[in-house]
Amino acid sequence: QSALTQPASVSGSPGQSITISCTGTSRDVGSYNLVSWYQRHPGKPPKLIIYEANRRPSGVSRRFSGSKTGNTASLTISGLQIEDEADYYCCSYAGGDILIFGGGTEVTVL
Amino acid sequence: QVQLQESGPGLVKPPQTLSLTCTVSGDSISSGNHYWSWIRQPAGKGPEYIGRIYVSGGPIYNPSLKSRVRMSIDTPNNQFSLRLSSLTAVDTAVYYCARGVHTYGRDLGLDYWGQGTLVTVSS
Numbered sequence: 001q002s003a004l005t006q007p008a009s010v011s012g013s014p015g016q017s018i019t020i021s022c023t024g025t026s027r028d029v030g031s032y033n034l035v036s037w038y039q040r041h042p043g044k045p046p047k048l049i050i051y052e053a054n055r056r057p058s059g060v061s062r063r064f065s066g067s068k069t070g071n072t073a074s075l076t077i078s079g080l081q082i083e084d085e086a087d088y089y090c091c092s093y094a095g096g097d098i099l100i101f102g103g104g105t106e107v108t109v110l
Numbered sequence: 111q112v113q114l115q116e117s118g119p120g121l122v123k124p125p126q127t128l129s130l131t132c133t134v135s136g137d138s139i140s141s142g143n144h145y146w147s148w149i150r151q152p153a154g155k156g157p158e159y160i161g162r163i164y165v166s167g168g169p170i171y172n173p174s175l176k177s178r179v180r181m182s183i184d185t186p187n188n189q190f191s192l193r194l195s196s197l198t199a200v201d202t203a204v205y206y207c208a209r210g211v212h213t214y215g216r217d218l219g220l221d222y223w224g225q226g227t228l229v230t231v232s233s
Contacts, residue, residue, distance in 0.1 A: 003156055006156075034216060034217045034218075036218075036219035036220070038220075044225075045206060045223035045224060045225055045226055046157070046206075046220070046223055047223075048219045048220060048221050051211075051218045051219035052216065052218060052219075057219075057221065089156060089157060091157075091159075091219070091220075093217045096170065097145075097162060097170040097217075098159065098170070098172060098173070099147075099159040099217070100159065101149075101156050101157040101158065101159060102156055103155065103156035104155075104156045104157075
């Protein structure tokens with residue numbers, strides 16, 4: 001299985017909204033509503049911010065939202081803040097208890 | 111507070127075998143609805159899923175690594191382990207252990223991760 005496709009970088013100004021795409025195939029993203037998103041600050045482990053494509057774990061800001069259409073999932077960060085500057089990774093269930101990750105997107109707050 | 115901590119060598123010679131252990135605190139490794147995973151991330155690349163293990167049900171490995179990977183679980187010590195054989199430089203990466211959540215056939219993501227440990231494969 002190939003990695004999910006994400007843009008290498010996305011940027012925005014404070015207060016703006018940005019969207020990160022995550023494109024897979026009919027064998028992974030397209031077949032399951034089991035897409036998760038992770039935020040990783042330098043030197044820290046990844047943090048789960050979205051699961052089941054659009055659900056937020058307890059304690060995660062409502063500024064983070066997820067969606068999925070066909071083979072593409074998306075993460076939107078609204079009201080962009082300085083602390084949102086991080087790497088973001090999508091991950092999809094691919095059947096047989098296998099997960100597949102995206103290559104990651106670096107978010108820069110201008 | 112659930113915490114996971116990886117331990118193991120930082121430098122391994124090819125073609126030796128890597129052994130890593132993940133110690134879980136704040137949760138019983140036998141608790142329901144959880145599985146225990148290993149993920150690695152080479153520098154500048156996205157994460158790669160290595161596999162998972164259930165307390166009851168055994169391990170599931172990424173097909174791309176299946177011939178070289180073994181995972182085990184040590185419930186009395188609340189630990190799980192990874193062995194990766196025939197190492198080459200391509201296996202150099204930060205290795206993470208993580209707790210996964212599942213329910214009624216739905217995989218709900220990896221909700222707790224260790225800090226990660228850098229493993230360098232070099233002679």
